[in-house]
Amino acid sequence: MVATSNNNFYDLLGVSKDADEKDIKSAYKKAARKYHPDNSETGNEETFKKLSEAYEVLKDPNKRAIYDQYGAEGLKGSSAGASGFSGAAGFEDLGDIFSSFFGQGFSSGGARSRGPRATRGEDHTVEVNLKFLDPLSETKKKIKLNPLVVCSSCNGLGAKKPEDIVTCGTCAGVGQVSTVQNTILGQFRQTSTCPDCRGTGKKIKNPCGDCRGKGQKRENKEVEVTIPAGIFDGATLRLSGMGDAGTHGGPPGDIYLYINVEENPTMKRENADVLTEIDIGFAEAALGGDFDIKSLEGSEKLKIKAGVQSGEIITLKDKGFPVLNNAKRRGSYYVKVNVVTPKNLSSEEKKLFKELQELRRNKDIKV
Ligand SMILES: [Zn+2]
Ligand SMILES: [Zn+2]
Known part of the structure; x- marks a missing residue:
């Protein structure tokens, strides 16, 4: 909890x-x-x-x-x-949505005591799975939605014809009913939502067959969404107004995209930066040279200077992922160099290493 x-x-x-x-x-x-x-x-x-x-x-x-x-x-x-x-992302905007639809008085409540209340449509979530390299650029993804939409057969009326909507007899169109209770303390009047019309004040004589009088129905939709470059695992994107339609003039809900980005076994991502490793031998470390390494774009030449130490990190600037919301900028690609000590030497290799050792000892070099 x-x-x-x-x-x-x-x-x-x-x-x-x-x-x-x-x-x-x-x-x-x-x-x-x-x-x-x-x-x-x-x-x-x-x-x-x-x-x-x-x-x-x-x-x-x-x-x-x-x-x-x-x-x-x-x-x-x-x-x-x-x-x-x-x-x-975007939650602060919810207040704006409400005020733009209902004016100032909405959140203070109480202003509408009569008639059906405008209700915002439901939000929905959709998970979007991306490959590790997808965030390198903007990605278009098709997603399936199934929102409640205004029924096209009756235009949201819920009835076959406008004449089929009649005033509710139980509450005389008020949407509320009152009951009077007599107690020893006096008479109490209690007001509640009309059970017959559920507060709408209207009844439908001939409900629309397509939506069974609800005025809304679920519709399968496929939409293409644009995922910005640089998006990261765990991010949430909001598709404003793509959720369920509202009722009685209420605004539609939103769709939230939960972003999952696949991990990579050899490249570790940290925001826009990437860390990877390269194993090189003793001789390579001592002599330096050019090495082919995997990069986000495929491959890259990595220059390693002579005398590199194990654990040193070489930075390839601007070779990381684009920065979210600022795709012109890119993160760095960090390559950690691991110098691997040779094992199981052949007799010839041993001889060479000994010679090298002698040579360096004579020069009084310890390492
Ligand atoms: Zn009623
Ligand atoms: Zn309908």
Whole structure:
């Protein structure tokens, strides 16, 4: 259970302070799905936002180090959680959507006591699976949706003809019914939604056969979405207004795309940067040279200078992934050099190594 009152990032994600990147990522994914506002049972927008904020920080080793040392205060002014696409992308916009459809009075409530209430359509989520290299460029993906749409047979009316919609007899079109209770304290009047018309004040004589009077029906749709270059695993993208249609003039819901990016066995991605390794022999390390390595674009020439030490990292600038929302910029491709000590020497090799050893000893060189 995520404690909403606790703002400790580790507690929020339910991981220990020494959790590794993988644990943090999987804890976030699990919790994000649980608390995503789309989840009708356990969704909680506030908690979801906090989770995303925590993840933004803990997934980034630099931000995490600052957080560990100084707490959330230390990150103020940095861009933690502020980037447009990451985590809770676009949730701040929800208020705008509401106000644009309902005007100022909507959230304060109470203004509409009569008639059916405008209800926003439901949000839905779709998982999008990408290959490791897909984020190199913008990706077009076809996704299948099945939203509630306005019934085309009756234009959302729910009836075959407009004349088939009549005033509800039970509530005389008010949408509410009152009951009067006599108690020892006096008379109480209780008002509730009309059970016959469910508050609409209208009844349908001849329901539309296509939507059974609902005015909406599910429709299979395939849409092409554009996933921006530089997208990363665990990101959420919002397709505004692509969810279920609203009712009684309410706005449509949204579609949230959960992005999964495949991992690569030899290339480790960190935001826009990539870290890989290369094994070279003793002689190669001593002499240096050009090596062919795998890169994101296929292959790349890696220049290793003579005398490279094991563990040294060579940086290939601008050979990483594009930076999300700034695709002209690219991350770095880091190559860690591992110098491999030869084993199982043949007698000739042994002889050569000994000669080399002697040569260097005579020159009083220790290594
Ligand atoms: Zn009624
Ligand atoms: Zn219909």
